[in-house]
Amino acid sequence: MSYLDSLRGTTSVDAIKTDLLRTAYDNDGSFLHRLDPRLLLIWYVVFLFVPWLFYDTRVLLALFAFVTVMAVLSRVSVYLVGLMAFSVVTSLASYAIVTAFTGDPVAAMRALLPFTFKLTIISVASLAVFSSMSPKTLARGLLSLGLPRQFTFVISYGYRMFPVLFQEYHDLVNSLRLRSKAPDSPGRFRWRHYVYLLTLSMKAFYPMIFNVAKRSRVTVEAMEARGFSKSLDNEASRQLQLEDMRVRWHGIVFFGGSLVYVGVVATVF
Amino acid sequence: MERHTPAIAVDDLSFRYPGGDERVLTGASVDIEPGEFVAVIGGNGSGKTTLCKSFNGLVPHFYEGEFEGSVTVAGKHVAESSVSELSEHVGYVFQEFDNQLVSPTVGDEVAFGPVNHGHDDYRERVARALSLVGLDGAEDRFLWELSGGQKHLVALAAALALEPEILVVDEPAAQLDPTHAEETYDHLAELNREHGKTVVTIEHQTEFIAEYCDRVILVEDGAVAWTEPVETALNRLGDLRANDIHPPQVTRTAEALGSSERFPVRLAEGVRRFEGRESGATPTDAGGARSPREGVEPTVSLSSVSHSYSTLRGGDRQVLDSLSVDLHSGDRVALVGSNGAGKSTLLKLITGVEKPDAGDVSVRGTDTATTLPEQLAEEVVYVHQNPEEMFVEDSVRADVAHYLSARDVSNAEERVDEVISFLELEALEERDGRLLSVGQQRRASLAIGLATDPSVVLLDEPTGSLDLASRAEVGRTIERADERVETVVIATHDLELAAEWANRVLVLDGGRVIADGHPREVFSQGDLLTRANLKPPQVVRLSTELGVSPVALDTDELATRLSGDEAQAHPLSEDQPI
Numbered sequence: 001m002s003y004l005d006s007l008r009g010t011t012s013v014d015a016i017k018t019d020l021l022r023t024a025y026d027n028d029g030s031f032l033h034r035l036d037p038r039l040l041l042i043w044y045v046v047f048l049f050v051p052w053l054f055y056d057t058r059v060l061l062a063l064f065a066f067v068t069v070m071a072v073l074s075r076v077s078v079y080l081v082g083l084m085a086f087s088v089v090t091s092l093a094s095y096a097i098v099t100a101f102t103g104d105p106v107a108a109m110r111a112l113l114p115f116t117f118k119l120t121i122i123s124v125a126s127l128a129v130f131s132s133m134s135p136k137t138l139a140r141g142l143l144s145l146g147l148p149r150q151f152t153f154v155i156s157y158g159y160r161m162f163p164v165l166f167q168e169y170h171d172l173v174n175s176l177r178l179r180s181k182a183p184d185s186p187g188r189f190r191w192r193h194y195v196y197l198l199t200l201s202m203k204a205f206y207p208m209i210f211n212v213a214k215r216s217r218v219t220v221e222a223m224e225a226r227g228f229s230k231s232l233d234n235e236a237s238r239q240l241q242l243e244d245m246r247v248r249w250h251g252i253v254f255f256g257g258s259l260v261y262v263g264v265v266a267t268v269f
Numbered sequence: 270m271e272r273h274t275p276a277i278a279v280d281d282l283s284f285r286y287p288g289g290d291e292r293v294l295t296g297a298s299v300d301i302e303p304g305e306f307v308a309v310i311g312g313n314g315s316g317k318t319t320l321c322k323s324f325n326g327l328v329p330h331f332y333e334g335e336f337e338g339s340v341t342v343a344g345k346h347v348a349e350s351s352v353s354e355l356s357e358h359v360g361y362v363f364q365e366f367d368n369q370l371v372s373p374t375v376g377d378e379v380a381f382g383p384v385n386h387g388h389d390d391y392r393e394r395v396a397r398a399l400s401l402v403g404l405d406g407a408e409d410r411f412l413w414e415l416s417g418g419q420k421h422l423v424a425l426a427a428a429l430a431l432e433p434e435i436l437v438v439d440e441p442a443a444q445l446d447p448t449h450a451e452e453t454y455d456h457l458a459e460l461n462r463e464h465g466k467t468v469v470t471i472e473h474q475t476e477f478i479a480e481y482c483d484r485v486i487l488v489e490d491g492a493v494a495w496t497e498p499v500e501t502a503l504n505r506l507g508d509l510r511a512n513d514i515h516p517p518q519v520t521r522t523a524e525a526l527g528s529s530e531r532f533p534v535r536l537a538e539g540v541r542r543f544e545g546r547e548s549g550a551t552p553t554d555a556g557g558a559r560s561p562r563e564g565v566e567p568t569v570s571l572s573s574v575s576h577s578y579s580t581l582r583g584g585d586r587q588v589l590d591s592l593s594v595d596l597h598s599g600d601r602v603a604l605v606g607s608n609g610a611g612k613s614t615l616l617k618l619i620t621g622v623e624k625p626d627a628g629d630v631s632v633r634g635t636d637t638a639t640t641l642p643e644q645l646a647e648e649v650v651y652v653h654q655n656p657e658e659m660f661v662e663d664s665v666r667a668d669v670a671h672y673l674s675a676r677d678v679s680n681a682e683e684r685v686d687e688v689i690s691f692l693e694l695e696a697l698e699e700r701d702g703r704l705l706s707v708g709q710q711r712r713a714s715l716a717i718g719l720a721t722d723p724s725v726v727l728l729d730e731p732t733g734s735l736d737l738a739s740r741a742e743v744g745r746t747i748e749r750a751d752e753r754v755e756t757v758v759i760a761t762h763d764l765e766l767a768a769e770w771a772n773r774v775l776v777l778d779g780g781r782v783i784a785d786g787h788p789r790e791v792f793s794q795g796d797l798l799t800r801a802n803l804k805p806p807q808v809v810r811l812s813t814e815l816g817v818s819p820v821a822l823d824t825d826e827l828a829t830r831l832s833g834d835e836a837q838a839h840p841l842s843e844d845q846p847i
Contacts, residue, residue: 018579025373025411136377160373163413171658174622174642178651179661179672179721182643203661210703211657215368221327222369225361226382226427230353236387 016079017166023077023131024159030074032132035251037141040129043255047125050262051118060117062265066258067124074132084123092116135159144242149232157219161212168211172204274344275300276435276467277324282338283491284319284328293319295491296338303434306461306468308478308499311488312513313708317471320488321437324469325359326352343434357386360428364439366420375399375415375423376408382431391430398430401464402456417608418449425456435467436460442474446607446762448802450474454481475517476807479503479534487512503534518765518807518824525828536807540814546831566634567595568725568756569619574628575780576614588614590780591628596725598755601747603767603788605760606777607802612760613654615777616727619758621645632725646672650721654729654760656714660702665694665713668702672721684720691749692716692742715746726757744770765806768792768822776801793820 027033032040051063071081092109099108130138139152177200183192231237277300284294293316301307311317322328326347329336340347343358363369372378379398383391399405402422412420421441428436438457442450458481460466472478478485478499485502487494489512497505506524509516516524519539523532526543533539572593577585588611596602604612617623618630621642630637632648653659662668669688673681689698692712697705702713718726728743747757747770761767767774767788774791776784778801784791792798792805795813804810805820808827812820821827 014579021413134373136373156373157371160371160412164367168658171653171655172661174617174620175653175658176661177622177642178620178646179675179717180643181675182641207661207703214657214703215365218363218365218368219371221331222361222363222424223371223381224331224352225325225327225356225359226431227353227356227385228381229351230356231385231387234385234387236389237385240384240387240389240391 017163019077019079021163023075023080024162025134027074027132027134030132032070032074032128033134033137034248035254036245036247037133037137038144038245039247039251039255040133041141041145043258044125044129046258048122051121054266055114056269057114057117058269059265060114060121062269063262064117064121064124066261067121067128070128071124071131074128076127076131080127080131084120084127088116088120088123140241140245143238144245149238153228161216164215165208165212169204169208172207172211173201176200176204274303275341276303276305276343277301277469278339278341279320279323279493280339280341282320282323282340283335284323284332284337285335286319286332287334289334292335293491294323297488297491297493298338299486299493299496301467301469303467304461304465306458306470306481306483307486308470308472308482308484309486309488310472310475310478310509310512310514314706315488315512316491317488318439320493321439321469321471322361323347324435324437325361326350326355327361353385356382356433357431358433359435359437360425360431360433362421362424362428362436362438362441364443366417366424366444369424370412370420370427373411374408375404375410375412378412378423379408379427379430382427386431394430394432395426398426401429401460402426403452416449418445418452421445421449421453422456425453429460433466435469438468438470440471440473442472442477444608446802447764447804448799449608450477451804457481473514475503475509475515475520475534479517500531500534504532506532515765519811521824522808522811522827522831525825526832536810536814539811543811543815543831546815565597567597568600568633569596569758570629570631571595571615571618571625572629574618574625574630576611576618576623576625587780589618589625592781593628594775594782594785596756596758599772600756600758601770601772602756602758603761603764603771603774604758604777605762605764605767605774605801605803607762610777610801611780612777613729616651616729616758616760619725619727620649620651646721646723648723649725649727650718650723651727652714652718652729656707656710657703659714659717660710663701664699665689665702665705665716666698668713669694669698669716669720671717684722688716688719691719692746712742715743719746719749724755726754728757728759730761762803764792764798764803765808768806768809776803778802788822789819792822793818 047067051060054060054063092112095112096105096109099105133141135156135158139156142155143149143152180200183196186193279297279299282294282297283292285292297316297320309317309321319328322332323340324342324347328334329348330352336348342355345355345358347355370378372381376395379395380391383394388394395408396405399407402425404419404422404426412423415423421444425438436457441453441457445453454477457468457470461468470482482499484496485499486496487502487508494508503509503516503520506516506520517534519536520532520534522539523542528542533542573591574589574593575587575591576589577587579585592615604615606612614623618625618637619632621637621640624638632645635645637645660668662671666685666689670681670685673684678684689695692715694713694716697709697713702710705713718728726747759766759771771788774784774786774788775782776791776797783801784794784797792809793813795805795810798805805813808822808824809820812818812827815831817827817830821830
C-alpha cells in the first residue's frame with residue numbers, strides 16, 4: 001500500500017520550500033539579475049503590451065520562444081512552471097467544457113487559443129523577471145520608481161517570512177494529524193484518506209494566519225526599535241538604499257536588442 | 270557639584286495595557302547607572318518585560334495603555350520621544366530570535382538600523398558590529414541557514430550597529446544551549462567592560478547573573494521590590510523562591526550545609542568554601558551499567574536511522590547519521606544536545622510525522638514507515654517545543670478534548686474535566702490558547718498531551734524559558750503521566766532538569782548518540798559534554814572540582830556528602846520527583 005505518500009508529502013514540502021527560496025534569493029549568476037531593476041521593470045511593462053499587438057501565431061511563437069529563453073536563463077522554479085502549465089491547461093479545458101454547452105467547442109477553442117497564448121507569454125515573462133530579481137532588488141527598483149517605502153519593504157519582508165509561514169503551516173498540519181483520527185478504511189483510490197488530509201490542511205489555515213500575525217507583532221517592534229519609521233521621510237536613508245543602482249551598457253544592449261527582435265519578428269512574418 | 274544623570278531613570282511608573290483590567294506596573298522606580306551590567310528578575314507576569322520595554326519607548330508608544338510616572342533614558346523623556354529616536358540610544362534584543370530578523374542576509378539585517386537612520390558609514394558600522402560579536406565576514410550568509418545561537422548574535426549585532434549606549438537583552442539564555450548562552454554573555458561582558466555600554470538583561474538563570482552581572486533588580490507585582498549588588502541579591506533565597514527563581518546550585522548547597530556566613534554565589538567561591546570537606550556516602554546507584562535487557566522488547570527502537578534536510582546552498586544537511594538506540598519500559602530519558610543537534614527530528618521520527626531516509630524506527634513493534642502518524646498517536650504523544658503549534662481550536666477546553674472527541678471516547682467530558690482541574694486550567698478553559706501567556710500556554714499544551722493517555726511521552730524543550738513554577742508543573746505532569754506511561758523522553762538543554770529527573774541521558778552530537786548512560790556517569794565526562802556544546806550542571810562541576818566522586822546530581826545530595834555524615838546519606842532513588 002502507498003503509505004509512502006506521507007513520506008513523499010514531507011519530503012516534497014521541504015523540496016518546494018527550498019526550490020522557492022532558491023528562486024527568490026539564489027540568482028546572483030543569472031543574466032537578468034545583473035541588469036538594473038528599473039530597466040527590467042520597464043522591459044516587463046513593454047512585454048505586457050507587445051503580445052496584444054499581434055495576431056499571427058508565428059509571431060506569438062517567436063515571442064514565446066524569446067521569453068522562454070529569458071526564463072531559462074533566470075532559472076525559474078520548476079514548481080512555478082508546473083503551476084503555470086497547470087493553470088493554462090485547466091483554463092483551456094474549462095473553455096472546452098463551457099463551450100460544449102453553448103455551441104461548437106472546437107471553434108471556440110481555436111478562437112481562444114491566441115488569447116491564452118498571449119496570457120502565457122506574459123506569464124512566462126513575469127516568471128523570468130521576478131525570478132531573476134531578489135526581493136531586495138525588486139523593492140529597490142520600485143522604491144526608485146517612486147513607490148512608498150512601506151510598500152517596497154513589505155515585498156522583501158514578505159519573502160523573508162515565507163519560509164517561516166511554510167514551517168508554521170507544516171507544524172500545524174502535523175499537530176492536527178497527531179490528534180485526529182484517520183478514516184478507518186481509506187476507500188477506493190484512498191479517496192477518504194485524501195479528503196481527510198484536505199480537511200486537515202484547511203483547518204490548519206486559520207491557526208497559521210493567527211500565529212504568524214502574532215509573531216509579526218514582535219517583528220514590528222523590532223523594526224521600530226531600529227528606526228524603521230525614521231527611514232520613511234529621511235532623504236539620506238533613501239539615497240543609501242538606492243546608491244549603487246546604475247543602468248550599465250549591457251542593460252541598454254539587452255533592452256534595445258529585445259525591441260529589435262520584436263521589430264524583426266513583426267516584419268518577417 | 271556635577272549633576273548626576275543615570276543612564277535610565279524610572280520614576281513611579283504605572284502602566285495598564287489597553288483592555289487590561291489590572292495594572293502591569295504599579296509605581297515602579299529604579300535608576301540604572303551608566304556602565305552598569307544589571308539583571309532584571311521576576312516571576313512570569315511580574316511586569317519585568319513591560320518595565321524593560323519602557324526603556325526604549327515601546328511602552329507607551331506601541332502599547333497605548335495608561336502610562337503614569339516618568340522614564341528618562343539618556344536624558345530624554347521616553348513619553349515625549351519616538352521609538353525611532355530612542356533607537357540610537359537603546360538597543361533592544363528580543364527573546365524570539367527568529368521574529369526580530371527582517372532581512373534575508375546577515376549584512377542587510379545589521380545594516381537595517383544604520384540605513385534607516387541614513388548613516389552613510391553603514392558598511393563600516395556593519396563590519397564593526399559583526400566583529401564585536403565574533404561574526405566577522407558573515408555579511409552574505411542567509412539568516413535561515415544560521416544556528417539559533419548565531420541568529421541571536423546577529424540580532425545583537427543589529428542592535429549594536431546603531432552604536433547605542435544602552436543594551437537591553439531579553440532572556441538570552443532561554444533559547445540557547447549553555448555554550449552559546451555563555452558566548453553571548455561573554456560578548457555582553459566585553460561590550461560592558463571595554464566599550465562602556467550599559468547592559469540590562471532579563472534573566473531567569475541565576476548562574477549567569479552571578480557570573481556576569483553587577484546588580485540585580487527584582488520586579489514583583491509590577492513594582493521594583495528591591496535592587497541589590499549581586500552577592501546580596503542571590504543570598505535572599507526566600508525572595509528568590511517566592512518569585513519562582515532558582516538560586517544558583519552552589520548557593521543552595523551552602524544553604525543545605527547550614528553555613529552562617531553569607532553563601533557563595535559563584536562556582537569558584539563555592540570551591541574555596543567547601544575545599545577540604547570530607548566526602549562521604551557513596552550513592553547507591555553509583556552510575557553503574559543498567560541491567561541488561563536482552564529478550565525484552567524495547568518500547569521504541571531506532572536502528573541505523575539517517576535523516577537529512579536540504580539547504581539552499583549547502584546541499585543536504587545530515588541531521589541524524591545511522592543512529593541506533595533502544596528505549597525501554599521504565600526509561601526516563603533526557604535527550605540532550607546543542608541547538609540544531611537533531612533532538613526534535615529524533616522525536617518527530619518517533620511520532621511518525623517524519624520518516625527516516627534510511628533505517629527503521631519502530632514503536633512497540635510497529636514500523637513507523639508503514640503506519641500513519643494518526644495510528645501511532647494512540648501510543649505516542651508529542652508536546653511541541655513551541656506550545657502555539659498545539660492550539661488548533663478556539664478554546665483550551667476544545668483543544669484538550671480534540672483527540673478524545675475525534676475518537677468518540679465515551680467518558681471524554683469526564684476525562685477532559687479531570688485533566689483541566691489537574692493542571693489548574695479551570696479559569697482559562699474557555700480562552701483561546703494562543704492568547705495566553707507563555708507559562709499558561711505551556712500548561713495548556715501539557716494538558717493536551719495528558720488527555721491522550723499514551724504509553725510513550727515525548728516532550729520537546731518543556732522548560733525553555735520557564736521559571737521554577739512552570740518547571741514544577743512539567744514535573745507534576747510527568748509524575749502523573751507515569752501511571753500508565755512506560756517511557757518518557759524529554760529533549761532539553763537544561764541539564765539541571767536532566768540530572769534531577771532522568772535515569773538515562775542520551776547525548777546527541779554530529780547526528781549520533783555520543784553518550785548513553787545514567788546521568789551520574791554521563792555528566793562526569795566533562796569533555797564529552799563540551800564537545801556537544803553542553804555544560805554539566807553547576808553541582809556536577811562543583812563535585813568535580815572538589816574531588817567528589819562519583820559526582821553528585823543535586824544540591825541536597827552534595828550537601829549530605831560534603832557533611833561527611835554517613836547516617837544521613839541522601840536516599841538515592843531513581844524516582845525522586847523534580
